[in-house]
Amino acid sequence: MDWTFIQKYWPDYLEAAGLTLRIGIAGILCAVLVGIFCSAVLYFKVPVLRRIVAVYIELSRNTPLLVQLFFLYFGLPKIGIRLEAGTCGIIGLTFLGGSYMTEAFRSSLEAVETIQFESAQSLGMTGVQTLRFVVLPQALATSVPAVVANIIFLLKETSVFSGIALADLMYVAKDLIGLYYQTGEALLMLVAAYLIILLPISIIGTILERKVRYAGFGN
Amino acid sequence: MSDIVLEVKDLVKEFDGETILNGIDLQIEKGEVVVVLGPSGCGKSTLLRCMNGLEEVRSGQILLDGEPVEKGARNIYKIRQRIGMVFQSYDLFPHKTILDNITLAPIKVQKRNKADAEREAKELLERVNLAEKADAYPRQLSGGQKQRVAIVRALCMHPEIMLFDEVTAALDPEMVREVLDVILELANQGLTMVIVTHEMSFARAVADRVIFIDDGKIVEENSPEQFFTSPKTDRAKAFLNTFEFEPARHKEAEFSI
Numbered sequence: 001m002d003w004t005f006i007q008k009y010w011p012d013y014l015e016a017a018g019l020t021l022r023i024g025i026a027g028i029l030c031a032v033l034v035g036i037f038c039s040a041v042l043y044f045k046v047p048v049l050r051r052i053v054a055v056y057i058e059l060s061r062n063t064p065l066l067v068q069l070f071f072l073y074f075g076l077p078k079i080g081i082r083l084e085a086g087t088c089g090i091i092g093l094t095f096l097g098g099s100y101m102t103e104a105f106r107s108s109l110e111a112v113e114t115i116q117f118e119s120a121q122s123l124g125m126t127g128v129q130t131l132r133f134v135v136l137p138q139a140l141a142t143s144v145p146a147v148v149a150n151i152i153f154l155l156k157e158t159s160v161f162s163g164i165a166l167a168d169l170m171y172v173a174k175d176l177i178g179l180y181y182q183t184g185e186a187l188l189m190l191v192a193a194y195l196i197i198l199l200p201i202s203i204i205g206t207i208l209e210r211k212v213r214y215a216g217f218g219n
Numbered sequence: 220m221s222d223i224v225l226e227v228k229d230l231v232k233e234f235d236g237e238t239i240l241n242g243i244d245l246q247i248e249k250g251e252v253v254v255v256l257g258p259s260g261c262g263k264s265t266l267l268r269c270m271n272g273l274e275e276v277r278s279g280q281i282l283l284d285g286e287p288v289e290k291g292a293r294n295i296y297k298i299r300q301r302i303g304m305v306f307q308s309y310d311l312f313p314h315k316t317i318l319d320n321i322t323l324a325p326i327k328v329q330k331r332n333k334a335d336a337e338r339e340a341k342e343l344l345e346r347v348n349l350a351e352k353a354d355a356y357p358r359q360l361s362g363g364q365k366q367r368v369a370i371v372r373a374l375c376m377h378p379e380i381m382l383f384d385e386v387t388a389a390l391d392p393e394m395v396r397e398v399l400d401v402i403l404e405l406a407n408q409g410l411t412m413v414i415v416t417h418e419m420s421f422a423r424a425v426a427d428r429v430i431f432i433d434d435g436k437i438v439e440e441n442s443p444e445q446f447f448t449s450p451k452t453d454r455a456k457a458f459l460n461t462f463e464f465e466p467a468r469h470k471e472a473e474f475s476i
Contacts, residue, residue, distance in 0.1 A: 118310070119306060120312075120324075121296075121299060122306075123299070123300070123328065123373070124296050125324060134312055138313065138314050
């Protein structure tokens with residue numbers, strides 16, 4: 001193992017990790033917003049919109065992120081829409097993550113039992129009050145494990161960004177291997193970088209799950 | 220002149236093309252305890268849910284002090300505040316402490332002062348012997364304790380009438396007792412109540428009037444004494460007989476050997 005190589009090039013990884021995180025976090029936040037909106041559409045069975053959302057979910061979940069990115073980065077310019085690689089990354093991640101977040105929120109909303117609505121309503125709560133004080137707190141708690149899993153999944157998916165020439169972690173590793181043939185060192189730093197980013201999220205997620213687990217216990 | 224709190228007029232309820240309730244007429248006076256009996260699937264729980272505007276009805280009317288109780292009506296939320304309901308399944312909010320479960324609606328719905336609501340909630344908890352559970356979560360309570368909290372939660376809204384929908388059906392026998400004792404005490408205090416139950420001795424003790432429903436219709440309406448000793452209708456007799464047991468045959472056989 002060539003430690004001087006690692007010493008020399010780890011700052012490249014740091015920079016790439018910054019890019020991965022910036023695009024990753026922006027994409028995940030947008031995905032959460034899309035997820036909240038779409039799950040509300042499905043949950044309240046909004047006419048017309050629910051069909052569009054259903055099509056979106058199938059399209060988004062059944063195509064690989066790399067293909068979606070190619071479409072945005074290489075396809076759209078053909079019809080005159082030119083987007084920066086970073087913007088494509090965020091849009092692609094939002095498009096993919098949105099459907100996963102939708103399913104996470106929708107299933108947790110549906111997991112709240114009917115009796116919870118009825119008992120809230122029998123206490124004279126309006127629909128909005130029932131949602132705000134009774135349904136949403138329970139649904140959010142239930143959704144924590146799925147949402148954390150989605151966040152980790154999406155951050156890992158950023159590794160295909162190198163396909164549209166974004167200098168993310170994967171890109172830097174491939175670049176170094178190509179230039180110096182130091183495969184072992186380059187890949188070791190790549191694995192370490194992903195672990196350093198993802199392990200804390202995983203751990204925080206577990207702690208969060210434990211804090212909100214009352215919802216899983218029923219009453 | 221009697222004081223009618225709740226009135227059901229020619230209520231018809233259908234579900235998937237099946238008639239669940241077929242022309243129910245019922246008047247409940249202030250301070251009266253009406254027990255609704257009947258075989259499973261006869262529509263008694265549905266009747267109770269209609270009384271709280273939880274079910275859409277085909278025709279007929281339910282009036283609380285002359286105001287219609289109707290699912291989907293603009294003011295149904297106001298009306299429901301005046302009707303307390305306790306369900307069969309434990310329906311406490313799992314993400315809130317016992318105290319918050321009780322005070323949520325008084326504070327958020329009735330906009331009452333938090334300190335007042337909490338003081339009242341604690342007094343009521345004291346009355347059902349659960350004062351020490353105020354800060355516990357529902358999952359830490361037994362089924363009977365949860366049902367007593369559910370009763371307190373409904374009471375804290377100061378309802379004009381309470382509806383109990385088979386509140387002991389999912390409980391162990393000993394827990395049934397502690398819940399029924401609370402309801403009995405409420406009856407003694409003159410609270411207006413409609414109770415759906417399968418506990419016959421409790422029904423007899425608590426009722427001012429018994430309504431027997433079968434196949435979506437009121438078959439018999441009677442005083443508890445008369446209903447349980449000499450029911451007027453054959454259907455009610457047959458129903459009450461199902462609660463009696465003949466000695467099992469294998470025992471007789473053993474004795475005869």
